[in-house]
Structures are given as C-alpha cells and as structure tokens.
Amino acid sequence: MINIRKYQPKDKENLRKICIATSKLPNEKKVDQDFLTVTFNDYYTENEPDNIFVAVNEDDEAVGYIICSENFYDFYDTMKKFYLPEIRELGFNYYTMALSEILTHKAFSKKYPAHLHIDILDVCQGQGVGTRLMNELKAHLKAKRINNVMLSCGMSNKQAVNFYLKNDFKIIKNIFGSAIMACEF
Numbered sequence: 318m319i320n321i322r323k324y325q326p327k328d329k330e331n332l333r334k335i336c337i338a339t340s341k342l343p344n345e346k347k348v349d350q351d352f353l354t355v356t357f358n359d360y361y362t363e364n365e366p367d368n369i370f371v372a373v374n375e376d377d378e379a380v381g382y383i384i385c386s387e388n389f390y391d392f393y394d395t396m397k398k399f400y401l402p403e404i405r406e407l408g409f410n411y412y413t414m415a416l417s418e419i420l421t422h423k424a425f426s427k428k429y430p431a432h433l434h435i436d437i438l439d440v441c442q443g444q445g446v447g448t449r450l451m452n453e454l455k456a457h458l459k460a461k462r463i464n465n466v467m468l469s470c471g472m473s474n475k476q477a478v479n480f481y482l483k484n485d486f487k488i489i490k491n492i493f494g495s496a497i498m499a500c501e502f
C-alpha cells in the first residue's frame with residue numbers, strides 16, 4: 318500500500334537514492350551520483366520543502382517523489398550562488414550539463430515560472446503512483462494561485478513522455494533531444 322504525504326526532512330537521503338536509481342544519465346560513479354543529487358534534488362529539499370510530495374511504503378519510507386520550484390528567478394539565483402559552484406567543482410562537463418538544464422527552464426520561465434521533477438522506484442511504477450503525486454502537486458500549486466507548471470524530459474524517455482501527455486501536459490518545444498512540456502490547470 319503506497320501513501321502520498323508531504324515531504325519530511327527524514328526523507329532527504331531516500332530522495333537522493335531514488336534520484337540516482339531512476340536516472341537515465343550515468344549513475345554508477347560517486348561523481349555522477351553527486352552531480353545528480355546536487356542538480357536534481359538538493360536545491361528543492363533545502364529551499365522548497367513545502368513544494369514536495371512523497372510516495373511512501375508501509376514503513377513510511379519514500380519510494381517516489383515529485384519536487385517543484387514555484388518561482389524560476391528564486392531558483393536561478395540560489396542555484397547560481399550555492400549549487401552551481403558545487404557542481405563546477407565536480408568537473409566542467411557536469412557544470413555545462415547543469416547549466417544547460419537550468420537555461421532550458423529559463424527560456425520558458427516568463428510564461429511558466431514553476432517547474433518540476435518526478436521519480437518513482439522501478440518496483441512502484443505503472444501503478445498510478447505518478448498520477449497521484451502529480452494530482453497532489455497540481456492541487457497544491459492551484460491553492461497558491463499558481464496555474465501552470467513546466468518540465469523538460471528526454472524525448473527518448475517514452476514512458477515519461479507518455480505519462481506527462483496522459484497527465485494533460487503538452488509538448489511546447491523540442492530542443493536537442495529534450496521535450497519541453499507544460500500543463501495549465
């Protein structure tokens with residue numbers, strides 16, 4: 318039985334593990350793992366914990382999450398000050414990957430200030446958990462008068478692209494193999 322609840326500080330390490338385990342990018346070396354967690358997890362858990370929902374098992378351990386930044390400019394400022402320098406220390410290639418991910422969001426941030434990431438462990442996929450997390454986040458954003466959200470997703474990740482289309486996202490642009498998708502609600 319999977320429940321959905323708000324993020325708690327005790328979830329932080331499990332979210333990092335899920336981020337690494339579900340990544341389509343290289344994830345075996347420590348440096349790759351650090352890149353993934355600093356780029357796709359730490360900003361959100363450390364700065365916007367209120368905008369995170371977690372899917373938990375019977376032992377209240379996280380098996381999936383949806384994380385969101387509601388305002389691109391706050392995200393961008395904080396990433397530049399605190400997280401991009403950390404990523405630069407890992408290597409220039411990691412820095413350019415993180416920067417291109419951020420700049421992709423920047424290009425659409427005026428119309429879509431909020432963006433999200435979602436990841437669920439393999440064993441819990443295909444059971445509606447992603448849809449439940451997505452609905453929870455949309456309701457939460459709507460209550461804050463935020464009426465849309467965007468994301469970027471590899472075009473080759475058919476499972477995710479289908480999932481977003483099924484959840485009322487539309488592809489607004491294809492850039493270098495990534496689909497930029499957005500949903501209004």
Ligand SMILES: CC(C)(COP(=O)(O)OP(=O)(O)OC[C@H]1O[C@@H](n2cnc3c(N)ncnc32)[C@H](O)[C@@H]1OP(=O)(O)O)[C@@H](O)C(=O)NCCC(=O)NCCS
Nearest residue numbers: 339436437442443444445446447448470476477479480483
């Ligand atoms: C993408 C992901 C978040 C979807 O969550 P999920 O809980 O597995 O999805 P749901 O069970 O809610 O499925 C909803 C819809 O998504 C689509 N979908 C889900 N799994 C799919 C698969 N393996 N192949 C094709 N479409 C799929 C279907 O349209 C499905 O609707 P249906 O059940 O009526 O057919 C999850 O599979 C995941 O974390 N994948 C690995 C990490 C990842 O790729 N994250 C996104 C990075 S951009």
